[in-house]
Amino acid sequence: MKLTARMNAPSRPRSSEERAQWARANVWLFLLPALVFFVGYQVWPIIRVVWISFTDYQFLANEPANLVGFANYAEALTDPLMWAGLGRAALFTAMFLPGTIILPLLLAILVDRVRNQRVATVYRVIILIPAVIPSTLIFVLWKWMYNFQVGPINHFLVEVLGVFTIQTAPQWLGGTALTLPSIAIMEVWWGLGYHTVFFLAGLAAIPKELTEAARVDGANEWQIFWNVTLPALQPIMMILIVLRFGTSMAVIDEYLIFGGFDRESPTYTWTIFMYDQAFKTGLWRQGFAAAIGMIGAVFMMVFVGGLLYLFRRKG
Amino acid sequence: MATATAAIPMQRNPVLHRAAVIRHCIILFFCAIIILPLLWVLLLSIKSMPDSMRGNLWPRNFDFTHYGYVIEKIDTLPINLFNSVFVTGFTVVITCFCAVLAGYALVHLKFGGKAWIIAMLIASLYFPTRVVSIITIYGIQSDLGLINSTAGLILPYITLSLAVSILIMRSVFQLVPGELFDAAKIDGAGPWKCLWMVGLPLVRNGLVVIIIVNFVTAWGEYLLCSTLTNDQSARTVPVMLAHAAGGLGQWAWPRIAAVYVIVTAPGLIAFAFAQKLFFKGLMEGGIKA
Numbered sequence: 372m373k374l375t376a377r378m379n380a381p382s383r384p385r386s387s388e389e390r391a392q393w394a395r396a397n398v399w400l401f402l403l404p405a406l407v408f409f410v411g412y413q414v415w416p417i418i419r420v421v422w423i424s425f426t427d428y429q430f431l432a433n434e435p436a437n438l439v440g441f442a443n444y445a446e447a448l449t450d451p452l453m454w455a456g457l458g459r460a461a462l463f464t465a466m467f468l469p470g471t472i473i474l475p476l477l478l479a480i481l482v483d484r485v486r487n488q489r490v491a492t493v494y495r496v497i498i499l500i501p502a503v504i505p506s507t508l509i510f511v512l513w514k515w516m517y518n519f520q521v522g523p524i525n526h527f528l529v530e531v532l533g534v535f536t537i538q539t540a541p542q543w544l545g546g547t548a549l550t551l552p553s554i555a556i557m558e559v560w561w562g563l564g565y566h567t568v569f570f571l572a573g574l575a576a577i578p579k580e581l582t583e584a585a586r587v588d589g590a591n592e593w594q595i596f597w598n599v600t601l602p603a604l605q606p607i608m609m610i611l612i613v614l615r616f617g618t619s620m621a622v623i624d625e626y627l628i629f630g631g632f633d634r635e636s637p638t639y640t641w642t643i644f645m646y647d648q649a650f651k652t653g654l655w656r657q658g659f660a661a662a663i664g665m666i667g668a669v670f671m672m673v674f675v676g677g678l679l680y681l682f683r684r685k686g
Numbered sequence: 687m688a689t690a691t692a693a694i695p696m697q698r699n700p701v702l703h704r705a706a707v708i709r710h711c712i713i714l715f716f717c718a719i720i721i722l723p724l725l726w727v728l729l730l731s732i733k734s735m736p737d738s739m740r741g742n743l744w745p746r747n748f749d750f751t752h753y754g755y756v757i758e759k760i761d762t763l764p765i766n767l768f769n770s771v772f773v774t775g776f777t778v779v780i781t782c783f784c785a786v787l788a789g790y791a792l793v794h795l796k797f798g799g800k801a802w803i804i805a806m807l808i809a810s811l812y813f814p815t816r817v818v819s820i821i822t823i824y825g826i827q828s829d830l831g832l833i834n835s836t837a838g839l840i841l842p843y844i845t846l847s848l849a850v851s852i853l854i855m856r857s858v859f860q861l862v863p864g865e866l867f868d869a870a871k872i873d874g875a876g877p878w879k880c881l882w883m884v885g886l887p888l889v890r891n892g893l894v895v896i897i898i899v900n901f902v903t904a905w906g907e908y909l910l911c912s913t914l915t916n917d918q919s920a921r922t923v924p925v926m927l928a929h930a931a932g933g934l935g936q937w938a939w940p941r942i943a944a945v946y947v948i949v950t951a952p953g954l955i956a957f958a959f960a961q962k963l964f965f966k967g968l969m970e971g972g973i974k975a
Contacts, residue, residue: 401877402791408841408845409849411841411845414806417813417819420822478712478713485713504950504953505905505907507924507925508905508924511924520739521738523726526743530742560719563716563720621816621817627912645821649821661821664817
């Protein structure tokens with residue numbers, strides 16, 4: 372193949388048949404770089420996780436792993452921590468998901484109505500700022516915001532509003548009951564950027580004539596929202612709900628930074644349980660950790676599949 | 687229809703005007719919520735030491751020496767900054783290279799198995815891949831001798847946003863009509879030349895989007911970096927900051943706030959310049975993917 376291509380090189384244009392052959396050989400060269408990384412660091416690690424979840428593999432132990440069948444799964448499923456972990460992740464999702472859909476939707480509808488293009492652009496750029504701040508820097512920022520000593524949130528509550536004293540001021544992070552809501556607020560703030568821009572793109576796609584016609588027909592703003600705007604935004608909203616459901620059920624970095632490894636902490640979800648077993652306690656029982664991870668993932672995928680199925684029938 | 691649209695701006699009645707004022711107030715409220723935390727950190731980084739210990743927002747004395755102090759006195763900071771730039775730079779360049787090639791191939795080249803590849807990419811977005819794969823990625827890096835290696839982080843970092851980058855480039859390439867490439871082919875250009883001369887200029891906005899997405903992901907990555915490295919000198923600045931809590935000396939509040947500003951500002955300034963292309967690209971490809 373290569374030879375023919377080289378031989379024909381001087382006499383271009385070549386025949387269409389030869390050119391098609393040449394292109395076909397090249398296709399895999401185009402895909403190869405992406406596939407190497409995708410397979411090497413996504414597909415293969417997951418296949419290995421599935422494999423070691425059926426073994427008693429311990430990373431720090433020197434003995435070779437043995438197949439143990441479903442023993443890891445049985446152990447995980449009978450461990451109350453597994454269920455508490457799934458429940459805590461679900462609780463966080465319930466706190467986070469409504470806010471991260473409704474607030475950006477509201478904000479997008481408001482910004483969409485700004486007629487002055489320059490003002491609208493300024494708004495859009497400011498709103499997108501949280502989306503271009505890298506994740507860990509968001510967590511660090513809010514860790515300081517919630518700080519007991521210098522954080523402006525407690526300062527505002529104690530000194531300005533006076534609803535708390537220094538002694539009674541809330542302890543936001545570090546595994547208290549307030550930790551999950553605090554993280555949820557931070558995540559909503561973080562999502563404000565991308566989600567609003569997503570909805571703005573959806574709103575821009577609605578023909579202006581449609582809303583104007585409804586207005587001429589005597590529909591009020593509320594009716595226009597329910598009957599024109601919302602149905603048009605439904606596809607975007609569904610994608611966002613499914614994607615954010617996935618990310619919020621599998622949060623890990625925030626829990627590692629804000630919660631630690633206290634098993635009683637509300638941040639000790641299935642992801643932390645998995646990480647704890649794989650990298651912190653004992654000989655790093657990675658076979659068991661893999662089973663925990665797979666149970667969490669399958670649990671999530673069932674819900675994601677359900678949501679997709681539900682939305683497909685409606686949309 | 688034309689009359690209807692024309693009629694709207696005419697009716698400047700007080701009710702509509704009040705609605706506009708309320709609208710702008712609500713939007714400005716949200717904008718304030720977004721900007722104020724960042725301004726607070728900026729302010730913290732120029733507060734004098736005693737002022738930083740008290741909660742008061744506005745300091746009695748300013749102190750601008752913290753920036754110089756952290757660069758000179760935190761001995762790992764220059765290394766951490768270099769690590770961040772090094773790892774992020776390579777990750778962005780390699781991921782974008784892979785995504786452009788793959789996105790082009792998935793739209794404009796013919797081959798079998800295309801639907802499978804796309805389905806796998808989408809499935810990887812819904813599966814908690816990043817979280818679950820950390821267990822075995824540690825083993826892979828250990829086998830390759832890359833534990834505690836900064837350069838070794840680049841390999842798993844590339845895949846973090848690879849799938850979404852490919853899907854974005856795919857939807858951007860779908861907007862480029864195939865006839866353009868056909869015309870170039872008839873002129874004797876091979877697929878590589880087609881992509882480089884014809885395709886790349888037309889997908890510029892999408893490229894800006896994936897550059898920013900990959901920069902944001904790699905610059906702020908925590909899980910892999912904190913798991914795969916042990917020494918502070920092997921880590922990136924955000925991970926080092928995540929482990930720092932206000933204390934004494936180099937870890938005093940205004941000083942770590944100065945570090946925060948140093949690592950956050952460049953990205954925000956770059957985004958401010960690229961925002962026009964970014965929004966265009968987002969409309970072209972980001973929303974669909």
